[in-house]
Amino acid sequence: MGEYKLMKGNEVIAIAAIRCGCDGYFGYPITPQSEVMETLMEEKPWETTGMVVLQAESEVASINMLYGGAASGKKVFTSSSSPGISLMAEGLTYLAGAELPCVVVNVVRGGPGLGTIQPAQSDYFQAVKGGGHGDYYLIVLAPASVQEMNDFMDLGFELAFKYRNPVMILSDGIIGQMMEKVQLSPEKPRWTEEEIQKISGSWATIGKTPDRQRHIATSLDLDAASQERFNHKLQAKYKTINENEVRYEEFMCDDAEYLIVAYGSGARISQKAVELARAEGIKVGLFRPITLFPYPTKAIQNRVPQLKVILSVELSAGQMVEDVRLAVEGKIPVDFFGRVGGMIFSPEEIVDAIKTKLVGRK
Numbered sequence: 412m413g414e415y416k417l418m419k420g421n422e423v424i425a426i427a428a429i430r431c432g433c434d435g436y437f438g439y440p441i442t443p444q445s446e447v448m449e450t451l452m453e454e455k456p457w458e459t460t461g462m463v464v465l466q467a468e469s470e471v472a473s474i475n476m477l478y479g480g481a482a483s484g485k486k487v488f489t490s491s492s493s494p495g496i497s498l499m500a501e502g503l504t505y506l507a508g509a510e511l512p513c514v515v516v517n518v519v520r521g522g523p524g525l526g527t528i529q530p531a532q533s534d535y536f537q538a539v540k541g542g543g544h545g546d547y548y549l550i551v552l553a554p555a556s557v558q559e560m561n562d563f564m565d566l567g568f569e570l571a572f573k574y575r576n577p578v579m580i581l582s583d584g585i586i587g588q589m590m591e592k593v594q595l596s597p598e599k600p601r602w603t604e605e606e607i608q609k610i611s612g613s614w615a616t617i618g619k620t621p622d623r624q625r626h627i628a629t630s631l632d633l634d635a636a637s638q639e640r641f642n643h644k645l646q647a648k649y650k651t652i653n654e655n656e657v658r659y660e661e662f663m664c665d666d667a668e669y670l671i672v673a674y675g676s677g678a679r680i681s682q683k684a685v686e687l688a689r690a691e692g693i694k695v696g697l698f699r700p701i702t703l704f705p706y707p708t709k710a711i712q713n714r715v716p717q718l719k720v721i722l723s724v725e726l727s728a729g730q731m732v733e734d735v736r737l738a739v740e741g742k743i744p745v746d747f748f749g750r751v752g753g754m755i756f757s758p759e760e761i762v763d764a765i766k767t768k769l770v771g772r773k
Contacts (some may be wrong), residue, residue, distance in 0.1 A: 530754025
């Protein structure tokens, strides 16, 4: 088993990347995620594992460096916060269109625009619905603890290479800045060139030899019929991801009459709210999506027959609530409670929302 340490979420992302055999990081500083790059610079993995750590001249440059590293079959990642991710949107759709594996960490801050450096969950649409042009999806993992910041780095690369698809770890300023006890993953060596050939040799741009064909990484196809066939291929892949990679967690749901749906730091706060509401005799449970794409639609549907009302709790003006409403198909009411602009709700505020919006009393 790995060792335990008291660490900040952003620091853990960096350490977990080194320990899972990452080949390269390309990023640009922006609050509240700058400690990712700062920790990598302090650790100097280029001296121990040969991992490349580079501060690019911009987020646009960093995402395109990621494209180059991913195209060569390497484990590469970047990190940023909301405005920086917006600048990466074109590169992300190129990566998805070229079917290149990589990990992108978004430590979300309040918006819109430059907004604030305080935590928010208002990048849900951007992450889950694509964020860039074209019919594509990122695989999106939503950590709710510093431990999951560690765990999801290795899982992110596993899913990225399994499906040849970019993976986003959608965190926020709470999880990124908070300190918790974390069990670090065992160290894995970086892949050798022979291992890359075995794992990614059917598509990676690792050169033509007498016994190996050249590969070209591109998302460009000027023939409409060919591009349509490729899009159908992508949609089939996303369907497979939906069937096989859904992850979620339930808390006190078995006898629940009311249900909170929340993810990430919102779910952490909501869990305490559930305990407080239960102490008052209100049968409420918590459903936490861990994958935001693929979304646990069927799991929510399975709970609908026992429920009266669902409350989507988010640090936004209401974004995931649309997916909750799609899941219940109008069979029961779905209400929303949230704070915006970097403001964080308390468990007591959520309990008040449960009473007024779900139970109908205060």
